[in-house]
Amino acid sequence: MHRSMIKRSRKTGLPPGSLVHIGLERAEETRIAVLDYDAEHVEEREIRAVDELAPYIGKPSVTWIDVVGIHEPKVIEQIGCQFQIHPLLMEDIMNTTQRPKIDDLGKYICLILKLITFDETVMELRIEQLSLVFSDDVVLTFQESESGVFKPLRDRIRNSLGRIRKMGTDYLAYSLMDAVIDHYFVVMEKMGEKIDILENDVVMNPQREILRSVQQLRDEILLVRRSVWPLREIISLLERAESPLIDKTSSLYFRDIYEHTIQVMDTVDTYRDILSGMFDIYLSSISNRLNEVMKVLTIIATIFMPLTFLAGVYGMNFQNMPELKWQYGYFMIWGVMILIAVAMLVYFRKRRWI
Amino acid sequence: MHRSMIKRSRKTGLPPGSLVHIGLERAEETRIAVLDYDAEHVEEREIRAVDELAPYIGKPSVTWIDVVGIHEPKVIEQIGCQFQIHPLLMEDIMNTTQRPKIDDLGKYICLILKLITFDETVMELRIEQLSLVFSDDVVLTFQESESGVFKPLRDRIRNSLGRIRKMGTDYLAYSLMDAVIDHYFVVMEKMGEKIDILENDVVMNPQREILRSVQQLRDEILLVRRSVWPLREIISLLERAESPLIDKTSSLYFRDIYEHTIQVMDTVDTYRDILSGMFDIYLSSISNRLNEVMKVLTIIATIFMPLTFLAGVYGMNFQNMPELKWQYGYFMIWGVMILIAVAMLVYFRKRRWI
Amino acid sequence: MHRSMIKRSRKTGLPPGSLVHIGLERAEETRIAVLDYDAEHVEEREIRAVDELAPYIGKPSVTWIDVVGIHEPKVIEQIGCQFQIHPLLMEDIMNTTQRPKIDDLGKYICLILKLITFDETVMELRIEQLSLVFSDDVVLTFQESESGVFKPLRDRIRNSLGRIRKMGTDYLAYSLMDAVIDHYFVVMEKMGEKIDILENDVVMNPQREILRSVQQLRDEILLVRRSVWPLREIISLLERAESPLIDKTSSLYFRDIYEHTIQVMDTVDTYRDILSGMFDIYLSSISNRLNEVMKVLTIIATIFMPLTFLAGVYGMNFQNMPELKWQYGYFMIWGVMILIAVAMLVYFRKRRWI
Amino acid sequence: MHRSMIKRSRKTGLPPGSLVHIGLERAEETRIAVLDYDAEHVEEREIRAVDELAPYIGKPSVTWIDVVGIHEPKVIEQIGCQFQIHPLLMEDIMNTTQRPKIDDLGKYICLILKLITFDETVMELRIEQLSLVFSDDVVLTFQESESGVFKPLRDRIRNSLGRIRKMGTDYLAYSLMDAVIDHYFVVMEKMGEKIDILENDVVMNPQREILRSVQQLRDEILLVRRSVWPLREIISLLERAESPLIDKTSSLYFRDIYEHTIQVMDTVDTYRDILSGMFDIYLSSISNRLNEVMKVLTIIATIFMPLTFLAGVYGMNFQNMPELKWQYGYFMIWGVMILIAVAMLVYFRKRRWI
Amino acid sequence: MHRSMIKRSRKTGLPPGSLVHIGLERAEETRIAVLDYDAEHVEEREIRAVDELAPYIGKPSVTWIDVVGIHEPKVIEQIGCQFQIHPLLMEDIMNTTQRPKIDDLGKYICLILKLITFDETVMELRIEQLSLVFSDDVVLTFQESESGVFKPLRDRIRNSLGRIRKMGTDYLAYSLMDAVIDHYFVVMEKMGEKIDILENDVVMNPQREILRSVQQLRDEILLVRRSVWPLREIISLLERAESPLIDKTSSLYFRDIYEHTIQVMDTVDTYRDILSGMFDIYLSSISNRLNEVMKVLTIIATIFMPLTFLAGVYGMNFQNMPELKWQYGYFMIWGVMILIAVAMLVYFRKRRWI
Secondary structure (H helix, E strand, C coil): CCHHHCCCHHHCCCCCCCCCCECCCCCCCCEEEEEEECCCCEEEEEECCHHHHHHHCCCCCEEEEEEECCCCHHHHHHHHHHCCCCHHHHHHHHECCCCCEEEECCCCEEEEEEEEEEECCCCEEEEEEEEEEECCCEEEEEECCCCHHHHHHHHHHHCCCCCHHHCCHHHHHHHHHHHHHHHHHHHHHHHHHHHHHHHHHHHHCCCHHHHHHHHHHHHHHHHHHHHHHHHHHHHHHHHCCCCCCCCHHHHHHHHHHHHHHHHHHHHHHHHHHHHHHHHHHHHHHHHHHHHHHHHHHHHHHHHHHHHHHHHHHCCCCCCCCHHHHCCCHHHHHHHHHHHHHHHHHHHHHHCCCC | CCHHHCCCHHHCCCCCCCCCCECCCCCCCCEEEEEEECCCCEEEEEECCHHHHHHHCCCCCEEEEEEECCCCHHHHHHHHHHCCCCHHHHHHHHECCCCCEEEECCCCEEEEEEEEEEECCCCEEEEEEEEEEECCCEEEEEECCCCHHHHHHHHHHHCCCCCHHHCCHHHHHHHHHHHHHHHHHHHHHHHHHHHHHHHHHHHHCCCHHHHHHHHHHHHHHHHHHHHHHHHHHHHHHHHHCCCCCCCHHHHHHHHHHHHHHHHHHHHHHHHHHHHHHHHHHHHHHHHHHHHHHHHHHHHHHHHHHHHHHHHHHCCCCCCCCHHHHCCCHHHHHHHHHHHHHHHHHHHHHHCCCC | CCHHHCCCHHHCCCCCCCCCCECCCCCCCCEEEEEEECCCCEEEEEECCHHHHHHHCCCCCEEEEEEECCCCHHHHHHHHHHCCCCHHHHHHHHECCCCCEEEECCCCEEEEEEEEEEECCCCEEEEEEEEEEECCCEEEEEECCCCHHHHHHHHHHHCCCCCHHHCCHHHHHHHHHHHHHHHHHHHHHHHHHHHHHHHHHHHHCCCHHHHHHHHHHHHHHHHHHHHHHHHHHHHHHHHCCCCCCCCHHHHHHHHHHHHHHHHHHHHHHHHHHHHHHHHHHHHHHHHHHHHHHHHHHHHHHHHHHHHHHHHHHCCCCCCCCHHHHCCCHHHHHHHHHHHHHHHHHHHHHHCCCC | CCHHHCCCHHHCCCCCCCCCCECCCCCCCCEEEEEEECCCCEEEEEECCHHHHHHHCCCCCEEEEEEECCCCHHHHHHHHHHCCCCHHHHHHHHECCCCCEEEECCCCEEEEEEEEEEECCCCEEEEEEEEEEECCCEEEEEECCCCHHHHHHHHHHHCCCCCHHHCCHHHHHHHHHHHHHHHHHHHHHHHHHHHHHHHHHHHHCCCHHHHHHHHHHHHHHHHHHHHHHHHHHHHHHHHCCCCCCCCHHHHHHHHHHHHHHHHHHHHHHHHHHHHHHHHHHHHHHHHHHHHHHHHHHHHHHHHHHHHHHHHHHCCCCCCCCHHHHCCCHHHHHHHHHHHHHHHHHHHHHHCCCC | CCHHHCCCHHHCCCCCCCCCCECCCCCCCCEEEEEEECCCCEEEEEECCHHHHHHHCCCCCEEEEEEECCCCHHHHHHHHHHCCCCHHHHHHHHECCCCCEEEECCCCEEEEEEEEEEECCCCEEEEEEEEEEECCCEEEEEECCCCHHHHHHHHHHHCCCCCHHHCCHHHHHHHHHHHHHHHHHHHHHHHHHHHHHHHHHHHHCCCHHHHHHHHHHHHHHHHHHHHHHHHHHHHHHHHCCCCCCCCHHHHHHHHHHHHHHHHHHHHHHHHHHHHHHHHHHHHHHHHHHHHHHHHHHHHHHHHHHHHHHHHHHCCCCCCCCHHHHCCCHHHHHHHHHHHHHHHHHHHHHHCCCC
């Protein structure tokens, strides 16, 4: 259940900078896709060996190297060497329990983000790690598995839509982050739909299972929160554009996704409020039900107890019970009983119990 | 129910700066009203084509261009081009899920606010977006639909009431914001009336529907809160008057609406306190009712169970039951029964159950 | 109930700086009392027309002009003109829903405070607005109605008690604020007495009305909180003494009332804690009562149901029921019944139900 | 109950700096003990008249003047004059409702602390005020009554234990504060013992009185919190050692008691968590009990109601009831009844109710 | 239960800097292990007397002196003298109730951390204190007892794995902290497993004991929180590398463990959320159960009360009761009774009670 609880303990005792994959086991091989472009040309390649990346280093065009699969320490290590990335960062990139963060190392900036998608088949969130390293001519992305999130962006580069082909690596980094954050909105909408369904159920049909669903949704939303919250700080750092890697004019773009992040946080907080409100409604509807059950019991008992008592009285075997000998005693007692019952019903009606 | 959940996802994958309307579908055409004034003259026009706006650019008088309807990307785009507004801002203007914010771009300042009105016909809040862009000679406002909020302001300009005709665009911007925030008070008063009614009901007649109303009101108040909260920061930025567009002497005006915003927030927080207090009262009144129901049951059962038992005893068929043959046995047993009943009633009286 | 909900909406649409009285309607005429003093002399006058104030402007002695009644826009406007106070401030002075605030306009400082008194006749709080404007020679106070709060201060000036006659307007302003804040302590003590009474009741006699009282007291304390909270910021601004109107040596005095404000806030927060603790006790005492009611029911039912069943058995009409013919069958069954009842009672005793 | 509610209102209306004792009435006379020491000598005296203090002013040795009893305005005023302490501070020293605070007046520093002791005889906290004024050669302490807290310190000075005899007034002030804060730990341990006892009771024997004890303990802990919380700020001011009265090397000592204060706050917060956890357990154990009571009732009713019904059926007087004439009808019906009872018991066993 | 409540009070009244062991009593002797290394050589020794440490002072190689057992004041005092550590720090090192903290004394830095391990045998947390003092050539560690936490680090030094042999004392200090923090993850995983088990139980089998386990786990997690929380501040101080003892290049390493600390805090907060969610589920499942119990009672009562009444009616002894004489009266009454029972069952089915 607690996805964030992927065992991290196997790293205990290893020296810092040891590359160990912490995350879901995967069988697929690591795939490396290169997309090299400037205003005039685009080149797309699938890479087999890490050495093939060498020619792209120092090339003035923007090179986007997309690494899908981070479970092979050897491949990741080679890439790290190739681009001279600090071993501690490479370690974080392979550790999917890493919190979103930013590290500015002068020559390159490393970002770790969470890619949240909604898996329609199992109706569950899938949170994967996306690491993004960019220098002034290369953008490296490390994904856990193939997600369709960057397809539209790739198309935009291929077809030179928007201004992306004219811009540098900072704009590509921004576009990647924008794609990631846009997907948070998709996820929040799915969540919203789930909440709408639950909200209806909790009033109409407050079963115990609903509570579990509420709890689970709450946990999921907390996961999203934890993925989004650190982004605020990260992006506001980028917005300030203190690194030479980030152009001053990009500031407005980063400010834009900063606003989006705040908006996701707002929605997350609204959902949390709604869900805890639901819990209150659930509790009070249980109490309401108990009240109703008790009213039925009380009404029945209050009507039949006096009647049964009366019947019992005339079932006594005293020799001298004058009423028993009256001609219409039996019918009179029926009359009295009906009177009592009606009086009780009127009383309950008055108290609005029925 | 969750108005803030207007589908935003159709923007996913588009390049930044793409103009897509995110909001309620609307059929009406976009209307553009121009109001051009300085201390001596006023001119009012309804515009057909966006090019007609050209003459107002660079004119020393204050020009207020009021765009009603933001669902036609083409019109909005033309306006954006005309006044050289950054595409990212135009995108935000068309996205009604945008959070209130301020962007100072040097030549102009862009404000996004929420216009909250109370729709008397459906007794509900209507939250619409108001975008406000002002340079040193033009104020652009973008509204989702025609609201009467700015009518009094328009009248003041026409009739040169107050100092508005002598002031610049910053004062007009302030006056517009003031009108918007004044409406928050109107809305809060309506809310207050709703709360007063509910508060009475929750004590007199704690039905389950009340809980829903409380919940709904709580959601509405949260919506207002989310619209007002970011205003504090926005206005305090304006108050500091660091932009050349804002005159130092306007500072006191912005400080004034800053105080109003704080006051709205105070009221919002009071209402939230009152509403959650109501929920507590509701819960405790359910418990109280259960107590009352149970008391009725217990009183009835406690009186009639011993009596029924006694009647049962003298309904037994033992051959040797001396009491049955006593002359006044039957009457004596009635006496005993009445005694028991009275004793019980006295006991309950003492415990203050009846 | 919600005093803070005095209709503010009639101001909607008016230009800023319009003087409209927002507050309780009052019939009395506005009264203006002047107290002019320096170390050697004191002069006290009741003023009829606002022009009579003119001679006091520019006079080196300290002039305290106390305006009682702020519901006559004309009078207030004249005073504002006389002393050249900004129209926005005059507007705030007439609006009793205004939050406490400070405005430093260089030549004068404007303070808006809340005067809280406890009305013994209706046992309720009365929150009124006190506006305080002071320049280097004049102190203006605007009260909603005559309160006795400043009487001791006036006496001290008349009789030259303490150092007040030797000090300037800043010390008078401080003394006025000190008088206001001292009254908060009086109010808090009254609240404390109310709480003590309630605290006793909630344990001894948890009626539903108590909950309402608790709720009401909570609302009242929130009102006080809202009046006191902004004071902290206001006074710490005065303490820093950045205005030429405030003498550096006054700093310690303002620090002193700052401490008092913090202390009032502490008491307010203690009371809130106590009141919400009370609600918890109330809820649990309802549950306790239900438990008791249910125990009585269960004890009665558990004793009499088996007995009634037994009596029913020997009331059956089977022809062949040997026990019925036993000589002492009837007495034996009584024995058995008493045995059962005693056994039950022993069982309940053991479980500590009785 | 609410110690902090000692009537403060009698100060209302008095000029600032008026010496009025706010606190518990006391009968004892004020006692003044002088302890004068430097590295070589120690002198101890009990003082009768305030003038006897004069020779100690300006003497290079450290003089500790311990005033026990602050309820005699005259004595306190004389001391204030003797050492030229600001009247506002003298006023605070006499007001035991004063919050802990620090005032740096250049020539001397004034600290107001709370001395918390645990009175074993009544098992209650006793919170008294300790005021500490130190210049470069004199340390004045004002206590409400004689507490044993400073005895060990006095012994250390007499016997020249540790470095105290070689240090200045700042170290003595630190030592006094250290003694006060060390006593907080003693008090917290007593609290901890109380909590342990309650924690056991709340599970074993959840009586209503426990709730009161929990509530009371919560109040007491809040009192401690309020006394300790402001200390953090006070001590961190001393630690920064910006006053010439405090030697730079003392910084580490003040840092040490700062850490202690944080630790007391930690314990206070842990206790609050534990106490509110207890309340939850109490509530849920009430619910559990209700459940148990209801189970007993339901089991009894469910077993005996069908049996009583059956007995009732064969107690009917229809002329044609074949079963009544069967030879073993009576025994068969007993069989049926026992069967029903056993079936019910098995059912309840299965549901784990018994 | 409250481990943090080890009696601290025996220090009350002692002069600051007095070495008193505050912690669990231990019988073992203090052991001192020395590990001296540089890039070329390693030397390992067990030390008997503290004087044997003298040669390592001033030696350019890195010397790690590991002191296991801090309960012998004499030994600890000798070490303090040997390395000229401030008595106040030595006092803190011996006091296991000390909060995590950092003290930078110029020539050396002193860190106090908490070493948390999970004792598998008793399934409980064990929190011990680890004090770490490092100068430019010596690292001193003080542990309460032998824990295996540093074994892997020792092996890395012996076998020159990673870069540790080439680095200075700051890197050793970092490696020690890294080992400590890595163990927090192990502990959090154990906690996570406990929570998973509880989470299952609370739904399947909500016994009262579960509540205690939840409470206990909550307390344990609070203990971890209190140990980890101050680390953030401590490590961020180290990261800023303002001390000459810390190399600028180490900054990234400290930043790395800073991230880990944040991640532990995140997990702690998630667990707290989950645990309080569990409490809510527990409460609501108690209410649910009560509902079920009451339904059973109500169903039984509602079916049998009318039937018993009917049987009672025909058990009356009136002389004139026509039905009694009907040929099939008895069978008809059975029919009526079965009809009533079926009708009731249908009614309950409809209300979804059965």
